Amino acid sequence: MKAPRPAAGGLAAPVASLGDYGLFLYDFAVAVLRHGVPWREILAQAYAIGVRSLPILLVISSFVGTNLALQGHAAFRALGGERLVGMFVSLAGVRELAPIIAASMVAAKAGTEMASQIAVMRIREQIDALEVMAVNSLAWLVAPRLGGILLVLPALTLIAIFSMVGSGYLVAVHQLGISGHSFMSFAVEGVGVVDFWYGVVKAMVFGLVIVTVSCWYGFRATSGPEGVGRATNLAVVTSAIVCVAINYFLSELLYGGAG
Amino acid sequence: MPALVRQTASSLAALGRFAWFAGQVARRVVTPPVFGGEALLATWTTFTRCVLPVVAVTLPYGMVVSLQGLEIFRMFGAERLLGSLVSVAVLRELSPVMASVLVAAQGGSACAAELGAMRIKEELDATEVMAVDPLRWHVVPRVLGLTLATPLLGIAGSVAGLVGGYVTAVLVKGETSGVFLGGMWALMGPVDAWAGVLKTTVFGAVIGLIASYHGFYATGGAAGVGRAVNDTVVRSVLVFIVFNYFLTSALFGAVQP
Numbered sequence: 001m002k003a004p005r006p007a008a009g010g011l012a013a014p015v016a017s018l019g020d021y022g023l024f025l026y027d028f029a030v031a032v033l034r035h036g037v038p039w040r041e042i043l044a045q046a047y048a049i050g051v052r053s054l055p056i057l058l059v060i061s062s063f064v065g066t067n068l069a070l071q072g073h074a075a076f077r078a079l080g081g082e083r084l085v086g087m088f089v090s091l092a093g094v095r096e097l098a099p100i101i102a103a104s105m106v107a108a109k110a111g112t113e114m115a116s117q118i119a120v121m122r123i124r125e126q127i128d129a130l131e132v133m134a135v136n137s138l139a140w141l142v143a144p145r146l147g148g149i150l151l152v153l154p155a156l157t158l159i160a161i162f163s164m165v166g167s168g169y170l171v172a173v174h175q176l177g178i179s180g181h182s183f184m185s186f187a188v189e190g191v192g193v194v195d196f197w198y199g200v201v202k203a204m205v206f207g208l209v210i211v212t213v214s215c216w217y218g219f220r221a222t223s224g225p226e227g228v229g230r231a232t233n234l235a236v237v238t239s240a241i242v243c244v245a246i247n248y249f250l251s252e253l254l255y256g257g258a259g
Numbered sequence: 260m261p262a263l264v265r266q267t268a269s270s271l272a273a274l275g276r277f278a279w280f281a282g283q284v285a286r287r288v289v290t291p292p293v294f295g296g297e298a299l300l301a302t303w304t305t306f307t308r309c310v311l312p313v314v315a316v317t318l319p320y321g322m323v324v325s326l327q328g329l330e331i332f333r334m335f336g337a338e339r340l341l342g343s344l345v346s347v348a349v350l351r352e353l354s355p356v357m358a359s360v361l362v363a364a365q366g367g368s369a370c371a372a373e374l375g376a377m378r379i380k381e382e383l384d385a386t387e388v389m390a391v392d393p394l395r396w397h398v399v400p401r402v403l404g405l406t407l408a409t410p411l412l413g414i415a416g417s418v419a420g421l422v423g424g425y426v427t428a429v430l431v432k433g434e435t436s437g438v439f440l441g442g443m444w445a446l447m448g449p450v451d452a453w454a455g456v457l458k459t460t461v462f463g464a465v466i467g468l469i470a471s472y473h474g475f476y477a478t479g480g481a482a483g484v485g486r487a488v489n490d491t492v493v494r495s496v497l498v499f500i501v502f503n504y505f506l507t508s509a510l511f512g513a514v515q516p
Contacts, residue, residue, distance in 0.1 A: 075446065112485075112488060116482065116489060224481060229369075232488045241312055251326055
């Protein structure tokens with residue numbers, strides 16, 4: 001990876017960044033084809049991303065599940081359809097919320113970590129040192145992170161689905177007084193096996209976005225502590241926005257045609 | 260086992276330090292002098308910094324709710340309920356939570372990064388040497404700014420989410436505009452609007468306190484600032500999602516007799 005390209009000013013800046021991101025992706029693809037992937041590193045990264053994001057993901061997705069049940073109950077009660085809470089929780093959780101919540105938590109936890117690690121390496125000239133030792137920095141630093149996230153983000157998404165529906169069940173049955181049997185039968189009716197596969201597809205796309213965006217901001221970092229802070233900040237915000245925007249088109253593509 | 264004990268003790272100690280810090284900040288909010296101009300400036304900075312990300316996230320989210328809801332309601336032939344689903348989902352949950360997540364990611368992390376950089380460069384010590392209280396001058400305006408800006412951003416996010424839902428339902432999927440707009444207000448009351456404002460104000464205060472705590476006590480050079488930013492985003496999201504359950508329970512979730 002070459003040093004950051006000179007910045008453009010004014011209205012040209014966003015276009016120039018987009019182009020820079022495109023060049024980064026191209027450089028990365030070429031580097032992986034030419035230098036290969038350090039396979040052993042992938043497992044280490046999968047552990048760092050997956051296992052260390054797991055506790056926070058479990059807490060957040062359980063509390064999202066509880067709120068789905070509460071709000072579904074509040075909305076359907078007016079129409080006399082309290083039994084539909086199960087279906088609401090499973091549909092909303094499996095199709096939309098679990099993939100996007102897992103992606104945003106991984107972006108917030110692991111993505112910011114990637115951005116700040118690489119940014120620190122950049123400003124301490126460790127990346128230049130790698131290049132001097134004839135190690136391709138993109139293949140060595142980015143490829144294992146990408147491999148790791150593609151391994152663990154689908155798994156995290158499935159875990160988020162189960163903790164969401166599980167906590168929704170607890171709230172529905174023990175706080176709202178819905179019978180457990182009707183909750184579960186509607187929950188199972190709401191989703192098919194294909195929805196889980198779509199969740200895996202979404203997770204892989206989000207993982208690609210998170211790693212490339214976070215590492216790109218890390219590589220572009222300049223100028224001391226503020227530079228590291230700014231790279232970290234932009235990494236999480238940009239990857240969250242891009243994931244949510246892509247999510248709309250993925251949902252339209254995967255589910256929109258049926259209507 | 261001693262490692263576990265030590266870890267528990269140190270996280271309890273961190274919690275205690277945070278409570279002390281929050282108390283110090285709270286005392287300076289209620290006793291003069293409060294630098295109101297700085298606080299307004301911080302509110303405006305936070306608002307302008309976050310409004311684009313918030314709108315960029317809630318708009319597609321409103322569209323997704325509309326898209327998925329329409330598919331379900333078409334199964335039952337109840338398309339006229341779509342407007343109600345979108346307005347309930349956006350106003351009660353999505354917009355307060357998504358707006359706050361984005362404020363944590365953008366405004367909170369910027370606050371932690373600024374304070375952290377000031378700490379690392381010893382600017383906070385310099386402020387203190389000049390007999391200016393750094394908590395009063397640097398921290399309180401930022402906390403107030405995040406607390407005041409988050410509800411405004413929540414409102415902006417709600418508007419964007421409703422617009423997104425309308426665009427998908429009416430312009431893309433060809434539902435009737437009048438039915439959608441009519442259904443939108445069928446289940447809504449003023450309480451829903453106020454609940455959103457109340458939630459986002461609480462979340463904003465949580466984000467402000469957690470962000471300035473991590474920035475204020477950042478250590479260890481440039482990497483320390485990165486760590487402070489990371490911790491801020493993760494912990495503030497964690498704390499306000501948990502708060503969200505209790506607030507939603509108190510506001511909407513009747514406990515079944």
